[in-house]
Amino acid sequence: xxxxxxxxxxxxxxxxxxxxxxxxxxxxxxxxxxxxxxxxxxxxxxxxxxxxxxxxxxxxxxxxxxxxxxxxxxxxxxxxxxxxxxxxxxxxxxxxxxxxxxxxxxxxxxxxxxxxxxxxxxxxxxxxxxxxxxxxxxxxxxxxxxxxxxxxxxxxxxxxxxxxxxxxxxxxxxxxxxxxxxxxxxxxxxxxxxxxxxxxxxxxxxxxxxxxxxxxxxxxxxxxxxxxxxxxxxxxxxxxxxxxxxxxxxxxxxxxxxxxxxxxxxxxxxxxxxxxxxxxxxxxxxxxxxxxxxxxxxxxxxxxxxxxxxxxxxxxxxxxxxxxxxxxxxxxxxxxxxxxxxxxxxxxxxxxxxxxxxx
Numbered sequence: 001x002x003x004x005x006x007x008x009x010x011x012x013x014x015x016x017x018x019x020x021x022x023x024x025x026x027x028x029x030x031x032x033x034x035x036x037x038x039x040x041x042x043x044x045x046x047x048x049x050x051x052x053x054x055x056x057x058x059x060x061x062x063x064x065x066x067x068x069x070x071x072x073x074x075x076x077x078x079x080x081x082x083x084x085x086x087x088x089x090x091x092x093x094x095x096x097x098x099x100x101x102x103x104x105x106x107x108x109x110x111x112x113x114x115x116x117x118x119x120x121x122x123x124x125x126x127x128x129x130x131x132x133x134x135x136x137x138x139x140x141x142x143x144x145x146x147x148x149x150x151x152x153x154x155x156x157x158x159x160x161x162x163x164x165x166x167x168x169x170x171x172x173x174x175x176x177x178x179x180x181x182x183x184x185x186x187x188x189x190x191x192x193x194x195x196x197x198x199x200x201x202x203x204x205x206x207x208x209x210x211x212x213x214x215x216x217x218x219x220x221x222x223x224x225x226x227x228x229x230x231x232x233x234x235x236x237x238x239x240x241x242x243x244x245x246x247x248x249x250x251x252x253x254x255x256x257x258x259x260x261x262x263x264x265x266x267x268x269x270x271x272x273x274x275x276x277x278x279x280x281x282x283x284x285x286x287x288x289x290x291x292x293x294x295x296x297x298x299x300x301x302x303x304x305x306x307x308x309x310x311x312x313x314x315x316x317x318x319x320x321x322x323x324x325x326x327x328x329x330x331x332x333x334x335x336x337x338x339x340x341x342x343x344x345x346x347x348x349x350x351x352x353x354x355x356x357x358x359x
Contacts, residue, residue: 004304006297006311007328010052012281013221013258015096015169017052020304021324022261022283024314025055025100025172025226027071029130029342030349035060035073036082042089043350047321049095052310055172055226055261056086058102058179061159062152064115065180067104068130070344074099074159080166087167098170098224099163101156101214105180106141106189107234117141118152120183120190120197120206125235130342146194149206152180156210157217170222173210176263178234181207182227185244188237200240204248208255215255224259224283225252229274231265242270249277256280261312264288275307284308287315294336297327322354331355 007019032038045054060066060073073079083099090097106119111131119141128135144152160171175181183189184206190197196205207225214223227248230241238244245266252260259281264271265288275282286299293315300311317323319336326333334355340348 004309006300006304007324010309012053012310013170015053017096017310018050019052019324020310021052021327022310022312023048023051023054023317023323024285024312025057025102025174026314026318027057027068027342028349029068029070030344031070031072032082035066035071035076035079037072037079037086038082039085040346040350041072042085045086045097046089046093046095047350048317048323049090049093050322050324051095051317052324054090054095054097055312056097056099056168058100058174059159059163061101061103061155063113064108064118065103065105065152065155066113067102067108067179069112069132070342074101074162074166075155080162083163083166083168091167096169098172099159099166099168100172100174100226101159101163102174103152103155103180105183107138107178108141109136110139111136118144118148119180120144120186120192123189123191125178127235143192146196149196150209153206153209153213157213160214160218160223164218164222170224170258171214171218172224172226172261173207173214174226175207176226176228176233177231178236181210182236185238185248186236187239189235200244200247203244204251207248208251211252211255211257215257220256221258223255223257224261225257226261226263228263229266229270231263233265241266242273245274246277249274253277253279259283259310261285272306281309282307283310283312285312285314294333318348319352320355321352322356326355329355
């Protein structure tokens with residue numbers, strides 16, 4: 001039996017990836033006014049095009065779906081056109097890129113969007129969120145009426161069409177980390193008594209419908225989904241992680257998605273069970289969201305040995321645009337500066353140099 005390595009070429013739904021290293025989605029708030037992808041963003045992603053696959057930062061699929069100021073969107077013609085600079089430069093550098101579609105749900109504020117946030121239930125996120133005037137307590141969301149839920153399901157599909165028009169190779173639905181899809185999956189934020197709440201079947205329905213609508217819009221080979229079973233981020237609680245996500249993965253398998261992208265918040269034996277349940281390509285992010293830290297080579301190799309097909313790296317890509325080369329050579333990884341994550345500008349964004357220039 002051949003042992004998988006990070007540097008094997010691998011096929012992913014018609015794409016030929018030169019390695020198994022995935023750049024994970026990371027919010028960096030460098031978009032221009034109006035949610036337009038900036039020229040600085042194009043440089044940033046192109047610098048990291050040696051990854052087998054890049055997954056973009058979260059992109060809001062609607063006005064009400066925006067979480068933070070300074071994040072890009074995919075719901076206007078101007079936003080769609082602006083992404084061509086990013087996708088063109090990534091492709092010219094030899095890379096492949098999916099857009100992550102992220103509807104914030106209740107993790108938002110009226111100052112940011114001009115609208116009251118929406119959620120499965122009218123339960124406020126009990127924490128501060130970023131706004132144009134600085135951190136503020138999250139706005140209380142309004143509960144989506146049953147008749148309005150399909151509109152938000154469809155927002156993912158419409159944004160996916162725009163993503164393909166903008167030159168992306170595919171899309172990833174953000175079903176993790178406390179955002180709208182994860183809110184529907186939750187045991188505490190989703191208090192609905194209609195078909196989108198209550199039982200496991202009801203709570204997975206929004207996620208399944210969003211994935212199905214997106215598949216109908218752009219094709220299954222262009223659609224992945226990110227999930228964070230048991231992570232408990234941004235006020236989310238899940239009391240039945242194994243049953244909930246097993247049921248979800250069974251439904252998603254019927255859609256033949258390009259991949260499922262998992263975070264490692266659940267116990268290892270539960271995650272191993274998900275690998276057995278999910279028959280398709282599995283991307284693992286070994287950095288536990290409950291205690292985030294930079295993913296190291298040893299953790300990546302461990303998960304490849306446990307059945308993952310690709311490994312996503314987040315923080316390691318911030319300061320190491322040539323991460324694949326550094327991992328291959330065993331070269332040291334440069335440290336990143338958290339103070340520059342969200343401040344805008346080149347510093348701590350496009351300013352990091354490849355190993356060949358720092359050695």
